[in-house]
Every structure is written in C-alpha cells, then in structure tokens.
Amino acid sequence: MSEQAHPxxxxxxxxxxxxRGIALLAMFVYHFAYDLSYFRLIRVDVVSDPAWRxxxxxxxxxxxxxxxxxxxxxxxxxxxxxxxxRRLALVACAAILVTSATWFALPxxxxxxxxxxxxxxASVLALPFLFLPTAxxxxxxxxxxxxxxxxxxxxxxxxxxxxLGFGPWPLTADFVPLFPWFGCVLAGxxxxxxxxxxxxxxxxxxxxxxxxxxxxxxxxxxxxxxVYLVHQPLFIGALFLFMQATGQMAGPKLPDAEAAPFLAACxxxxxxxxxxxxxxxxxxxxxxxxxxxxxxxxxxxxxALSPAETERAREIGLACARRx
Numbered sequence: 001m002s003e004q005a006h007p008x009x010x011x012x013x014x015x016x017x018x019x020r021g022i023a024l025l026a027m028f029v030y031h032f033a034y035d036l037s038y039f040r041l042i043r044v045d046v047v048s049d050p051a052w053r054x055x056x057x058x059x060x061x062x063x064x065x066x067x068x069x070x071x072x073x074x075x076x077x078x079x080x081x082x083x084x085x086r087r088l089a090l091v092a093c094a095a096i097l098v099t100s101a102t103w104f105a106l107p108x109x110x111x112x113x114x115x116x117x118x119x120x121x122a123s124v125l126a127l128p129f130l131f132l133p134t135a136x137x138x139x140x141x142x143x144x145x146x147x148x149x150x151x152x153x154x155x156x157x158x159x160x161x162x163x164l165g166f167g168p169w170p171l172t173a174d175f176v177p178l179f180p181w182f183g184c185v186l187a188g189x190x191x192x193x194x195x196x197x198x199x200x201x202x203x204x205x206x207x208x209x210x211x212x213x214x215x216x217x218x219x220x221x222x223x224x225x226x227v228y229l230v231h232q233p234l235f236i237g238a239l240f241l242f243m244q245a246t247g248q249m250a251g252p253k254l255p256d257a258e259a260a261p262f263l264a265a266c267x268x269x270x271x272x273x274x275x276x277x278x279x280x281x282x283x284x285x286x287x288x289x290x291x292x293x294x295x296x297x298x299x300x301x302x303x304a305l306s307p308a309e310t311e312r313a314r315e316i317g318l319a320c321a322r323r324x
Contacts, residue, residue: 013205014218016070021221023062028231030056035235039243048292060115060176061184067119068188071126076196079130084123092120094225106173108286113163114174116228121163121178122185129186134193141186148179159319170319171290259288262301286320287313 030052037046046052074083095116102110111117129137148165162170165177199205209215220227263284270280291297296313299305305313 012222013073013199013207014209015204015207016066016073017218017221018209018214019221020063020066020224021217021219023059023066024220024224024227025217026055026059026062027228028235030059031232032235035232035239039239041239041243045292047289048295048297060181063115064118064122064176064181064184065188065191067122068126068185068190069192070188071123071185072130072189072192073196075130088120088123090225091116091123094229095120097229102173108282109171109173109289111172111174112170113177114172115176117163118176118178118181122182125178125182126185126189129189134190137186137193138190141183141190144183144186145180159322169294171286171293171316262288283317283320287317290316290320 030046033042033044033052034046036042037044044052074080095114098111098114098116129140132140151166158167159170161167163177165179165181169175169177196205209218263281266284266287267277267280270283271277275283288297291300291313294312294316296305296309296316299309300313
C-alpha cells in the first residue's frame with residue numbers, strides 16, 4: 001500500500017476506520033463459513049469447531065475494543081449529547097431489527113443479545129468511565145473479565161438475566177453477554193487514553209489510505225453499521241441462488257453420522273413420554289446444537305460428562321423444551 005500522512009478529512013482518524021474495516025472483513029469470512037456450514041455445503045461444523053469459535057471471539061473482541069476506543073476519541077473535545085444519542089438510537093434500532101428478522105427466519109436460535117445489543121448497552125454503561133482516571137478503568141476492565149470465572153455460571157439462571165453472562169448460555173445464533181465482553185470496551189477506552197496523547201507527535205493520526213483497497217476498507221469501516229446489516233442477507237441470498245442453480249436442497253444442516261445415534265435415542269426417549277414426534281425432533285436437534293455450543297458434545301457422545309456438566313446438559317434440554 002502506498003499510504004501517505006496527511007490530516008484526515010473531518011478530523012477523523014482513518015487508522016481507526018481501517019481497523020474497523022479489517023474486523024468487518026474477518027467477520028465476513030466467519031459468517032460466510034457459518035452459512036456454508038449451516039446449509040451443509042462444507043463438512044466443518046463452524047459452531048462447534050474450536051478454531052472457528054476462537055476466531056469468532058477474536059472478531060467480537062476487536063469490534064468491542066474499537067467501540068471503547070471510539071467513545072474516548074469522539075469525546076476528547078467534549079461530550080456532544082446530540083451526536084451520541086443519534087448514534088445510540090441507530091445501533092439500538094439496528095439491534096431490534098436483527099432480533100425481529102432472526103425471530104422470523106431462525107425462531108429456534110433467534111438473536112436476542114448479540115454484538116449490536118451489547119454495543120448499545122455498553123455505550124451507555126461506559127459513559128461514567130469517561131470521567132474516571134485511566135487506572136480505575138483498567139482495574140474495572142480486569143474485574144469484568146474475571147467475574148465470570150470467579151462467580152461461575154450458576155449465579156443467575158433466569159432466562160431474562162441471560163444477557164449478563166452468569167447463567168447457562170442460551171441457544172442463539174449470536175450471543176455476546178455483558179460479562180466478560182464489556183471488559184473489551186473498557187480495555188479499548190484504556191488504549192485510547194494511552195495512545196491518543198501521542199497522536200500529534202507520532203503522526204499516525206494523520207495517516208490516510210492511498211491505495212484503492214485501503215480506501216475501500218476504510219469506507220467500509222466508516223459505514224460499519226450499514227455493512228453489518230446488509231452482508232448476511234446478501235450472503236444467504238447468494239447461497240440460495242447457488243443451491244437452486246446446482247439443484248441442491250436449500251435447508252438447514254442435516255445431522256451427520258456421529259449425531260444420528262444421539263438424535264435417535266433422544267427422540268425415542270422423548271416420544272416415549274407422549275410428546276408429539278415433531279416437537280421431539282425439534283427439541284433433540286436444539287439440544288444437540290446447545291451441547292456443541294457449550295463444548296459438551298464430545299463428552300456427551302462418550303458418556304463422560306461430570307455431574308456439573310450433566311446438570312448443564314439437562315438445563316440445555318429444558319431450555320430447548322421451553323422454546324415455542
């Protein structure tokens with residue numbers, strides 16, 4: 001890239017937009033792989049694969065660090081209440097749109113507290129930290145990261161408190177609970193406090209994209225909310241067209257050979273209680289996905305769950321049974 005150092009138009013720091021744009025590209029890779037896996041076009045189960053799960057967490061963490069950094073950046077010359085409220089309203093409306101769309105498209109795993117929901121809530125919770133010393137913010141970030149590991153996952157088991165991250169994780173296509181992920185936002189605020197004072201002397205804040213690819217990535221990062229909302233419908237639409245053109249069945253992933261015995265045993269047990277077959281099929285498939293998301297699938301197949309893990313698996317099954 002042949003980038004040049006010039007003052008950014010409008011006072012923006014384009015390196016921040018570049019970082020956000022790179023995070024978007026990584027998100028495209030993950031979501032497209034997720035869609036391919038969901039429609040059984042690839043053999044890898046993206047949801048349960050450890051490497052893909054780590055990649056997804058890295059992407060989410062990157063976005064949230066940039067949220068904290070951008071909050072400090074936007075308020076370094078004073079707090080613009082109007083601009084803040086407009087941005088918050090946009091993100092909150094987008095989060096509601098995502099919940100509504102997935103409720104109809106993916107009712108069994110609809111998104112009720114994903115990355116946009118977290119950003120909206122974190123944008124409010126982070127406001128008081130703008131007026132605190134950097135050391136205090138750093139300590140708060142460490143506490144937020146540590147609390148889930150100190151308190152465990154059985155503190156709040158009510159469904160309506162699931163967003164906190166202290167109870168059993170629900171079955172959902174995207175879940176970014178408050179703890180420990182709010183720690184990434186606070187870490188981003190600490191990073192901004194440390195590096196922004198050096199911006200003028202070092203010159204990195206004057207960096208501007210010179211090549212066409214870099215300008216495109218910066219443009220995407222500058223309009224990240226719009227890009228986030230439109231990319232998945234485009235991916236799914238393209239996959240449907242591909243499956244129709246190649247004569248493949250368009251539908252959710254089918255159970256593989258490893259899962260078939262589990263599903264058969266689960267459905268026999270369920271129908272034995274008098275529950276209709278259609279409901280049992282849904283509950284068992286939901287339970288299988290939940291065990292994979294909770295990293296209990298391999299142990300469940302090997303019948304090697306500990307008492308605590310067995311209770312977690314039972315909670316997953318009950319959560320599936322409660323879904324409409």
